[in-house]
Amino acid sequence: MSVLQMQRINLCALKKNRKAILERLQETGAVEVDIRLEDDSGYVCEDVTSLRMTFEKNVRTADRALEVLQQYVPEKKGMLDSLAGKPLVDKDSFEKVVSCKESYLQKAETVIELDKQIMAQRANIQRLQNQIESMIPWQGLSVPLNYSGTRKTSVFIGTLPGVRSLESVYGIFAKDDSDTEAVDAEIVFQDKDFTYLAVICLKKDAQKVEEALRTAGFARPAQMSDKMPGECSEDFRQEIEISKSEIERLQKEIEQLAPERQNFKWLSDYFRMRADKYEVLGKLPQTKNTFVLSGYIPVVDGQKIKDELSQKYEAVVELEDIQEEEEAPVLLKNNHFAQAGEGVLASFGLPAKGEIDPTCIMTVFYVFLFGLMLSDAAYGLIVALACGFLLKKYPRMEENMRKSIRLFFFCGLSTLFWGIMFGGYFGDAVNVISRTFFGHEVSIPALWFVPLNEPMRMLLWSVIFGLIHMYTGLAIKAYMCIRDHRYADALCDVGFWFLLLTGLVLMLIPSSIFASMFQIEVVFPEVVNTLSKAMAVIGAVGIVLMSGRAKKNKWGLRIALGAYDLYNITGWLSDALSYSRLLALGLATGVIASVFNQMGSMLGGGIVGAVIFIIVFLIGHTFNLAINLLGAYVHTCRLQYVEFFGKFYEGGGKAFHPFRSNTKYVDIKEETRA
Numbered sequence: 001m002s003v004l005q006m007q008r009i010n011l012c013a014l015k016k017n018r019k020a021i022l023e024r025l026q027e028t029g030a031v032e033v034d035i036r037l038e039d040d041s042g043y044v045c046e047d048v049t050s051l052r053m054t055f056e057k058n059v060r061t062a063d064r065a066l067e068v069l070q071q072y073v074p075e076k077k078g079m080l081d082s083l084a085g086k087p088l089v090d091k092d093s094f095e096k097v098v099s100c101k102e103s104y105l106q107k108a109e110t111v112i113e114l115d116k117q118i119m120a121q122r123a124n125i126q127r128l129q130n131q132i133e134s135m136i137p138w139q140g141l142s143v144p145l146n147y148s149g150t151r152k153t154s155v156f157i158g159t160l161p162g163v164r165s166l167e168s169v170y171g172i173f174a175k176d177d178s179d180t181e182a183v184d185a186e187i188v189f190q191d192k193d194f195t196y197l198a199v200i201c202l203k204k205d206a207q208k209v210e211e212a213l214r215t216a217g218f219a220r221p222a223q224m225s226d227k228m229p230g231e232c233s234e235d236f237r238q239e240i241e242i243s244k245s246e247i248e249r250l251q252k253e254i255e256q257l258a259p260e261r262q263n264f265k266w267l268s269d270y271f272r273m274r275a276d277k278y279e280v281l282g283k284l285p286q287t288k289n290t291f292v293l294s295g296y297i298p299v300v301d302g303q304k305i306k307d308e309l310s311q312k313y314e315a316v317v318e319l320e321d322i323q324e325e326e327e328a329p330v331l332l333k334n335n336h337f338a339q340a341g342e343g344v345l346a347s348f349g350l351p352a353k354g355e356i357d358p359t360c361i362m363t364v365f366y367v368f369l370f371g372l373m374l375s376d377a378a379y380g381l382i383v384a385l386a387c388g389f390l391l392k393k394y395p396r397m398e399e400n401m402r403k404s405i406r407l408f409f410f411c412g413l414s415t416l417f418w419g420i421m422f423g424g425y426f427g428d429a430v431n432v433i434s435r436t437f438f439g440h441e442v443s444i445p446a447l448w449f450v451p452l453n454e455p456m457r458m459l460l461w462s463v464i465f466g467l468i469h470m471y472t473g474l475a476i477k478a479y480m481c482i483r484d485h486r487y488a489d490a491l492c493d494v495g496f497w498f499l500l501l502t503g504l505v506l507m508l509i510p511s512s513i514f515a516s517m518f519q520i521e522v523v524f525p526e527v528v529n530t531l532s533k534a535m536a537v538i539g540a541v542g543i544v545l546m547s548g549r550a551k552k553n554k555w556g557l558r559i560a561l562g563a564y565d566l567y568n569i570t571g572w573l574s575d576a577l578s579y580s581r582l583l584a585l586g587l588a589t590g591v592i593a594s595v596f597n598q599m600g601s602m603l604g605g606g607i608v609g610a611v612i613f614i615i616v617f618l619i620g621h622t623f624n625l626a627i628n629l630l631g632a633y634v635h636t637c638r639l640q641y642v643e644f645f646g647k648f649y650e651g652g653g654k655a656f657h658p659f660r661s662n663t664k665y666v667d668i669k670e671e672t673r674a
Helices: 015-028 049-072 091-098 101-138 166-175 203-215 229-256 258-281 299-313 342-348 359-374 377-393 399-422 429-437 455-483 487-508 512-518 526-546 555-566 569-578 580-600 606-647
Strands: 006-014 088-090 153-161 183-190 194-202 290-298 316-321 667-669
Touching: 006 015, 006 299, 015 258, 015 290, 015 299, 049 101, 049 229, 049 258, 088 091, 091 101, 091 258, 091 667, 101 183, 101 194, 101 229, 101 258, 153 203, 166 183, 166 194, 166 203, 194 203, 229 258, 290 299, 299 316, 342 359, 342 399, 342 606, 359 377, 359 399, 359 455, 359 580, 359 606, 377 399, 377 606, 429 580, 429 606, 455 487, 455 512, 455 569, 455 580, 455 606, 487 526, 487 569, 526 555, 569 580, 569 606, 580 606
Parallel strands: 088 667
Antiparallel strands: 006 290, 006 316, 153 194, 183 194
């Protein structure tokens, strides 16, 4: 378990080698670029914004083309194909596609344009359907909507708000003492909002009739046509069919471009790498003939990269130690087991400057406590086999996902171990199945004890494991203090707490409270009792006197701060009781499993009983496994973040982000270099 030591790399090279050096650094992925140069150094940065934006635009074009292809010609993927990771492609094959990038980019633009045309046709269909709907109320009209009358008559076709009777329509013209000789109205259609009508009158009365109608809220149709409404609707339907045929033609053209999907992916990754390179290029200070670059590199890679760049590109490369006030990015290096827990640590925060990497110790406790919480051998075996299968089947799985699944694989093995120790195999399924279907109860005895039968014993061991967990956190804090030669901090902030807590625990064990809770009576020799009291007193006095030691001669303030720190003993009690969740979740797993077993066996033996039992068994235990897996994951994380890390670890380190080929769709197989 370690944080890789970083150093700063500074490079100065000829401008003609700039492209080759950047591409090589991008291939190795070993340097995080971090330019630090004085303003008056004489170097300037080249403005490559337009080129970088062009590359980013091309990335978006390729990605959009892939989205369109996925919409119209979806790839067939299995449920677990997302775990397969990015395929590894040969560099020569990749460069062959790149050499025709303009052609493939044009094809991607064609796919996008075809999709735009389809969207336009669909919008046209929607518009036509709206027009057909608008014509529905006028289907009973025997003249075109734009019909205005004859040589001696005028016709007004439109709507009035609300529901109106024919009498109320005629009443509109009776309100004005008009001289209209003849007005005829016909209601064509009505709905809850409008009355659709046609009004005919003599030409000489047209102005008065129109004024009366407009006063009542008359409005002409939005769609005017010289054809009958039925004919208009039929024309619209024919246009819809034409648009649908056009959509089918465009979709076929898109389908014909589906074989280019892989090329579009490679094109996207190529321009993505180019955009990343030009982002770095825009930060490089340059002169007419030279450029400089600086950043962070792991010490293990520093000399190798320096030698290669110096020899191949005649670059001047300098490696220097990180300055005291400088905080370098964090890159973890752990063994195969500990790597599985790096995701849990990263969720809390990477080690800050001066902190150790607790991943290995944390992962040991994580796996240990996870198994205690789930504690069913059958569940553990299922989890371990499922995770092992995925790890074996998908060797190119994304790294963070691989670490998470590997962590659950180890947690499954831990659950299997604790399930055997506690005698849990799908709860009490062995007992229930043998008793119900075979008439003779068979059980697999626990190697240690059954928590359901002895919950207080399980609670005792949960607290013991919790104390070990928290003591380990304190021990790590002491180690860090001693490593940094802060011996006073090791004694005052750790040593006195060890004395106080250990003394209190030793005082509690032989007490009547402990005996009544756990039904265990322990008698220590008198010397141990005296020693425990002395340890508690020395620890408490030391905390009161030394916690505020930064205030030096201000003894009143020191004692007040020390007393406040001593009050934190309640926090330790709370933390210790937090480990009762080991009991709670372990019991929950067993109880819920037993309930489902009992429910499945309610119909007894026989074929019907067996079928019902299998159904209830599968559904119930799937639910129980899922909900308790989630509970074990969440609560185990909490025990690490609060009870364990709270003793010595703050986090807050900045992750190492090297300049590398950040592809989305494929990984490129690099050439082997001598």
